[in-house]
Amino acid sequence: MKVNFLESFNDIRDKNMLTLKEAKENGQKVVGFYCTYGPQELAIAAGAIPVGLCGTREEPIAAAEADLPRNLCPLIKSSYGFGKTDKCPYFHFSDIVIGETTCDGKKKMFELMRKFKKVHVMNLPQHQHQPASLEMMYEEMVRLKKVLEAELDTEITDEAIGAAINVVNRERKALKALFDLNQNKPALFSGSDLLKVSFQISFHSDREERISLLNTLINETKEKAKEGYCVGDSSTPRILLTGTPVGLGCEKVINLVEESGGLVVTMENCGSYKTLDLSVAEDSSQDKLMLLAQRYLKIPCSVMTPNTDRLTLLEKMIDDFKIDGVIDLTWQACHTYNIESYFVADLVKSKANLPFLHLETDYSNSDLETLRLRINAFLEMM
Amino acid sequence: MSLVAGIDVGSTSTKAVLLNGSENHHLIRPTGWSPRDAGTAILEDLLKISGFPKDQLKKIVATGYGRVSLTFSDKAVTEITCHARGAAYLVPELDTIIDIGGQDSKVIKVNSFGQVLDFFMNDKCAAGTGRFLQIMANALGFDVSDLGNLPPEEPVTISNMCTVFAESEVIGLLAQGVSKNAMVAGLHQAIARRISSMVRKLGNYDRIVFTGGVALNRGVHQCLENELSKNVYVPEKCQLAGALGAALIAQDLLRKD
Incomplete structure (x- = not known):
């Protein structure tokens, strides 16, 4: 049923911990990012590993609740808890972590995190299409570049930013091409496989290797598809x-859909399709930080008001992926979504x-059966 | 002979319906602690009572929270789909179903074929369910089945919908000397307000059917009609909508064979 080649994605996160440890021992710096708004290109250009x-x-949520209110989104509590308990090697190895003022919960959580970690918080505009927002985003790129140069004791050149923009663009394109294979009906990947690939690949420290792994998977899958390989059939609800x-660890909704006979053929959330079609312009005559600012401001996240670009993207995806039903997942206490x-x-x-x-839940399994009932009934509608 | 069965194992009661063409038989009893035993026993007893040998039963569809534990069934279908089908059979041309059972409440939008168009379920707690009424009835010294028959009185406002907090609120109000009947009227109104906002969330409504065990409570029924400014129909067999829907789906399965 599954493409064997996917197995090579199983343990990227674990293997890369060792790579990261060695890199640290050899004097390389590590920059932690919390969100898709963080411009990883600048960390790459600084010679660090994002x-x-x-x-x-x-x-780690229980540990986080010692400092944070219980009635807060599990993503924020989990992120904080991993840092506080020092149980995440990626957090442990980070010389500095970059946060953003995405939502109220996160921006205040970062204030607490400062007690045990070097944190830089980017001040995000909340209105994508105001001219002043782009100016602000640009100023935040300038500020972040200075902070990274000082903290990592290096100089970030325009040339290095250009090269980083290029490699990250190519990686996004490769991941998008992979996701787009699922426009095929019947589908070629299950949602849990798509999640595994997109989640695991994001932990690989070698960017060129990421691209090559993705391209190999794309080619292998295309070959198999020619021989009739597919996941589900043409009547499986998409x-x-x-x-x-x-991410891995909170994928219960995907699992429930697929245990109940449906397939999550695509995901619009961040880490998935939301940002994959947004490339940074590769224009040598322009200020690189402005090119980054333009791209990152376009991310259709619910922290922006209004966030109509998300609806435009969803409408296109419903069409392109021949969708039969939409599930909107909200982590508890995420007001914007x-x-x-x-x-x-x-x-x-x-x-x-x-x-x-619309499902509202947290990372626990306490509501698994009530979620299963809703998801079963939802699939019975198709 | 085209004998089929629908079994609805709910959190509080288990319901079974046998259909043989247009002839039907049914049984309702408490679920107890084992959904599997409850589902097995009710079917055997219903077959016995109605005089059908077991081997003539062609299809069985199970629904309700215990649906997956009935491994002898031909298919498990959610109570949302089954209630829609059953209610649409009992009350043709409905567009909205309110179902309040022992452990959850739901609002379902349907088309004229009894197919689900949209639905909304309550949160993961007992707020506004049969269990909620049962605990409040205990606190007030009533039997839950009597709540709907008390003389109507001006309702007192109950602001908590959480079963635990509402119970302390009720006890606090009792201490203040609020009458028990006013309290019951207040509880019914609180449930009706909560359910009505679920109904409004799903858009337009005109012909509303109220099913599930709580539909037997005339107080909640009346409050729902007031809140929604519409007639709310309670079919005579309001507790059987899920099991009946399951039996109708079993008939469909039989036809497809």
Whole structure:
């Protein structure tokens, strides 16, 4: 049923810990990022290894609740808890972590995190299409570059930023091409496989190697597809998952859909399709930091107001991926995604005329059966 | 003979319906601690009572929270789909179903074929369910089945919907000397307000059907009609909608064979 080649993605995260440890011992710096708004290109250009720190597991939440309110989104509590308990090697190895003022919970959490880690918080504009926002985003890129240069004791050249932009662009393109294979009906990947690939690959410290692994997987899958390989059949309900981010450890909704006979053929959330079509312009005559600012400001996240670009993207994805139903996942206490669900529901139900299911949950398994009931009933509608 | 069965193993009661063409038989009893035993026993007893030998049973569809534990069934279908099908059979041309059971409450939008268009379920707690009413009835010294038959009184406002907090609120109000009947009226109104906001969330509504065990409570029924400014139909067999829907789906399965 599964492509064997996917196995090479199973343990990238674990293997890369050793690579990271060796790199640190050889004097290389590590920069931790919490969110897709963090411009990893600048860390690469500084000669450092950027790593993703977003917490996707339940384990450290209890420890986080010693400092943070319980009624806070599990992603923030998990992220903070991993840092506080020092149980995440990626956090441990980070010389500095970069946060953003995405939502209220995160920006205040970073204040607490400063007690045990060097933290730099980027001040994000909240209104993508105001001219002043781009100026602000640019100033934040300038500020981040200076902080990284000082902290990592290096100089970030324009040439190095250009090269980093190029490699990250190519990686996004490769990942998008992989996701796009699932426009095929029947699908070529299950949602849990897509998640495994996109989550694991983000831990590989060699960017060129990332691209080559993705391209190999794309080619192998295409070959297999020619021989009739597919996942599910043409009557399997094709689900689009949108909303708050999902990583390994909090993928229960994907699992429930696929245990119940549906397939999550694509995901719009960050880490998945949300940012894959946004390349940084590769224009040698322009200020590189401005090119970065332009790109990062375009991310259609619910922290922006209004966030109409997300709806445009969803509408296109519903069409391109031949979607039968949309699930909008909100982590408990994520107000921005929770409220925005109103517009997503309207788009899916009234405009696309498809079944829609909004789920609000956390990282625990306490509501597994009530979620299963809703997801089963949702799939029975198709 | 085209004998089929629908079994709805709910958190509080288990319901079974046998259909033989248009002839039907049914049984309702408490679920107890084992959904599997409850589902097995009710089917055997219903077959016995209605005089059908077991080997003539062609299809069985299970629903309710215990649906997956009935491994002898031909298919498990969610109570959302089954309630829609059953309610649409009992009350043709409905567009909205309110179902309040022992452990959850749901609002379902359906088309004229009884197919689910959209649904909304309550949170993962007992707020506003049969269990909620049962605990409040205990606190007030009533039997839950009597709550709907008390003389109507001006309702007192109950602001907590969490079962635990509402119980302390009720005890606090009792201490203040609020009458028990006013309290019960307040509880019914609180449930109706909560359910009505779920109904409104799903858009327009016109013909509403109220099913599940709590539909037997005339107080909640009346409050729902007031809140929604519509007639709310309670079918005579309001507790059987899920099992009936399951039996109708079993008939479909039989036809497909």
